[in-house]
Amino acid sequence: VLTGEVGTGKTTLCHCLLQQLPDDVDLALILNPKLNSLELLANICDELGIGSYAKKSGLKDFNDLLNKYLLDAHASGRRTVLMIDEAQNLNLDVLEQIRLLTNLETAKTKLLQIVLVGQPELKKLLAREELRQLNQRITARYHLEPLTLEETKHYIHHRLTVSGGDSGIFKKSAIRRVHKWSAGIPRLINILCDRALLGAYANGVKQVTPAIVDQAAKEVLDLQAKPRYRVRLFFFVIVLVAVGLLLVNLFASFHDRETLQVTPPVHAEKSKEIQQFEKPLSLETSVIQPQLEVAGTSDRISSIPLSSVKGDRIESESEKFVDFIANPDYSLSRALAEAMRLWGETVSQGMEVHCDDAEKRGLLCLAEHGSLKELLGFDRPAILEFTLADGQRRHVLLVGMDRGYPIFRSIEGQDIVFPLEEVLGYWQGLFLIVWRTPLDHGMTGIYPYNESTNVLWLRDKLDRIEGHGSLDTDQPQYFDDQLVSRVKRFQKRHGLKADGIVGPKTIIYLQNRAENEDVPKLKHID
Structure with a gap:
């Protein structure tokens, strides 16, 4: 069960999960919970592609169909997940039907894993006496909390960085005001920041100030009733303080004045938020630390002896990653030049290069934002962007992985490894891959229902990957429905967007899995 207030990102997490599903998992996602039991089962069958049911099928028919499908899926080594969004709107009959599905x-095992996603009312609903059987079967619960002030700051900086903007465009005082008005709700943070940026542009200023955020809040939030409420709250607090002082004086009058001791006022401890802005920022306090940890990862990483790394790779015990990327020479230009050299291009030391320069040599830049798993899926050397505490950026070329350790190319040309957990603390998911298209005429995509010689390249790669070898027979240059289906199967198998369009990502994946492609790849040391 996943719960959270409105706007905290529950539905976003659902869609994120959809994009990262393992190949052996089938997901039925129900976005409209306003269904009766029969409609729910029909929707699940539709989501799972179980289309062979009569229009007048009853609950038993649907249950039998589902049971047969789940047994067949289990026998073929596949897992099935049912996810229901806005589950707080489910009625009791439907929740009982969900219990029966369990x-x-x-x-030995459950055939169907069920995830309920909803607002905090879902917790109250499941706590009802008549749903105790379902409530007892829940094995994991998580509640999405609003962002803290520090998390709000990192969230705003991250979104600005991803969009290619200046992460310092919001003053610290403006970020505090954003957090105050939004209460840490990501959706409200997005709306406020968007309107504040528009306000800064309209006013012709280069930084967002607290006054601009306040004006943005007035425009997008319902603040009409708040001033009166604050005045009432102020007078209510004053009355409480006055009554409290009166009671203290009355109590003191019943005691001998000689026994009274005057205690000097104790200043209230400063809030964590104030302390964070008063103390100097450091790299460790200003980066986003990973919130989720895969079980056993830390133990596995720390157990690998660095002394076992040999060859051109050097040990990193004497230098921490934070010190390594502090060097301002780790620029995008330097990393780009190093990546071009891997393709056999000659680039003079100290030469300033950009993606335009790479393109003149037949190379292309593919900028992406994703997880480490997605990055490694490309299996290509990649330039990673790291953000320091003061907002400065560093760019380092990743050339491989050594038993869980990333291998980076240093300025001196040596390959150096660092613990993964250190690296992830400064990486926001941005990376750039230098690649060369194998298609005729420098094309970077092959589209369904078009005809070209590039379709022959696509057919050849799929034939080799699927084990058919290179077919000598003449093949059509037309991108037909059958080829679209083959491309979609390949994309789904490798976690790509299964749209049938052969874009840069799909081309790179096809190249990597074809045995006759001579392209730079990541070094993998087991």
Whole structure:
């Protein structure tokens, strides 16, 4: 069960999960919970592609169909997940039907994993007496909390960085005001920042100030009733303080004045938020630390002896990653030049290069934002962007992985490894891959229902990957429906967007998995 207030990102997490599903998982996502039991089962069947049911099928028919499908999926090594968004709107009959679905199991395992996503009312709903059987079967619960002030700051900086903007465009005092008005709700943070940026542009200023954020809040939030409420709250607090002082004086009058001791006022401890802005920022306090940790990852990483790294790779025990990327020479230009050299291009030391320069030599830049898993999926050397505490950026070329350790190319041309957990602390998911298109005429895409010689390249790669070898027979240059289906299967198998369009990502994946492609790849040391 996943719960959270409106706007905290529950539905975003659902869609994020959709994009990162393992190949052996089938997901049925229900976005409209205003259904009865029969409609719910029909929707699940539709989502899973179980289309062979009559229009007048009853609950038993649907349950039998689902049970047969789940047994077949389990036998073929596949897992099935049912995810229901806005689950707080489910009625009791439907929740009971969901409980019955949990009974679909073999002697050893459940056939269907169910995820309920909803607002905090969902917790109250599941706590009802009549739903205690369902409530007892829940094995994991998580509640999405609003962002803290520090998290709000990192969130705003991250979105600005991803968009290619200046992460310092919001003053610290403006970020505090954003957090105050939004209460840490990501959706409101987005709306406020968007309107504040528009306000800064309209006023012709280069930084967003607290006054601009206040004006943005007045425009996009319902603040009409708040001033009166604050005045009432102020007078209410004054009355409480006055009554409290009166009671203290009355109590003191019943005691001998000689026994009274005057205690000097104790200043209230400063809030964590104030302390964070008063103390100097450091790299460790200003970066976003990973919130999720895969079980066993830290132990596995720390157990690998650095002394076992040999060859051109050097040990990193004497230098921490924070010190390594502090060197301002780790620029995008330097990393780009190093990546071009991997393609056999000659680039003079100290030469300023950009993606335009790479393009003149037949190379292309592919900028992406994703997880480490997505980055490694490309299996290509990649330039990673790291953000320091003061907002400065560093760019370092990743050339491989050594038993869980990233291998980076240093300025001196040596390959150096660092613990993964250190690296992830400064990486926001931005990376750039230098690649060369294998297609005729420098094309970077092959589109369905078009005809060209590039379609022959696509057919050849798929034939080799699927084990057919290179077919000598003449093949059509037309991108037909059958080829679209083959491309979609390949994309789905490798976690790509299964749209049938052969864009840069799909081209790179096809190149990597074809045995006859001579392209730079990541070094993998097991």
